[in-house]
Amino acid sequence: LAKALDLPGKVRSDGDSWKVGGLTRDARSPVLEVAKGGSGAWTYSQYGTPDGSGCAETAPKGSGSQASGPGCPGGDTSAQNDSGTQDAVSPEKAKQAAQPVLEALGQKNAELDASGLSGAVRTVSANPVIGGLPTYGWQSEIRVGSDGQVVDGSGQLAQPVKGHTYPVQSAEKTLERLNAAHRGASPGIGGCATAEPQKKQGADTTDVEPCAGSAAARKPADVTGAVFGLSAQYVGGRQALVPSWLYKVQRTGGGTVTHPAVDPKYVKNGDSGAPSSPAQPPSSGKPSGKAGAMGLESYEVSADGKSLKLHFWGGVCSTYSATAEQTGKSVKAEVIGKEKKPNQICVKMAKQFTQTVPLEQPLAGRDVIDASTGKEVPAK
Secondary structure, eight states, rough: OOTTTTTTTOOEEETEEEEEEOOOOOOOOOOOEEEETTEEEEEEEESOOTSSOOSSOOOOOTTSSSOOTTHHHHHOOOOOGGGGGGGSHHHHHHHHHHHHHHTTTTTTTTEEEEEEEEOOOOOEEOEEETTTTTEESEEEEEEOTHHHEEEEEEOOOOOOOOOOOOOOOHHHHHHHHHHHHHTTSSSOSSSSSSSSEOOOOTTTSSEEEEEEGGGOOOOOOEEEEEEEEEEEETTTTTTEEEEEEEEEEEEETTOOOEEEOOGGGGGGGTTTTSSSSSSOOOOOOOOOSSSOOOOOEEEEEEETTSSEEEEEHHHEEEEEEEEEESSSSSSEEEEEEEESSTTTOOOOEEEEEEEEEOOSSSTTTTTEEEEETTOOBOOO
């Protein structure tokens, strides 16, 4: 990352962080700092420590200009008026300047927004695509000066590690949970970034209301769309990317409201607040035994008694086939999954499936055994 920022010097340990640069007495030289733990939060400033005095002092009154530090693009950007925006680089040039940094972060395919301006400094916000899904709350922000150089930035350096697979709910169902979680209560997980949704009767869209102020004073804004992705949440006291619905909100300045899409029965504390940790995942995946074998949740006998309906959790990226070995004492059933498009990116979303197998004779009290685990399958 230091190389991408053209920052010379060696990486050194400094308490809970790694640092490069920032060794001059006035602390106004470029410095990169990366947290050793957690998400590896990083900050960079071309003109000194991020919490320092900025890139330059304001010019003395009556001088008719602003003082600039070494290479400072237009002086202290916080002191500039709106006319300073005329010197800002174009969104395209800002994105180009940010690209080496994004590549170093492994985020070259991130969704970019370069509309942010502060004086002559343009902000490039990058929301990475992880596991084929868009993200929210895991963005990097890279600010580019009028000379086309990166002035400062921040983001996360750690690469998320894939966890368990959980079943999720639809955008409509998740929005209903978001309504129920925040109606008359303090904000919980993810949903009330700046809004609280409510259903709009007799319309195709859904309304959301700003969180601030009393419910009576809130003005509704339309939800214009929803995208399935990952939002940053705190799980067990640490940041994690959780499968979520990202709702686009139509109001001044736009906006996004997010809420975890994971089925509440697999989240500790449900929607009452931030989950302390994920609940036990459903018995999906590959149990011990044959490759691709799926764990069976339950079974049902058909109305005519001539077949079994096997219920199990599986991924949406696979196809499934069921077989049964029948004896006088038991029926050993097995479901095998096969990826539709091996080695291609696919949403890792769990879903409940049902496969049917024929019976040579009625079940008549025989046990149904999961052939992949050797355990009895409960009747539904």
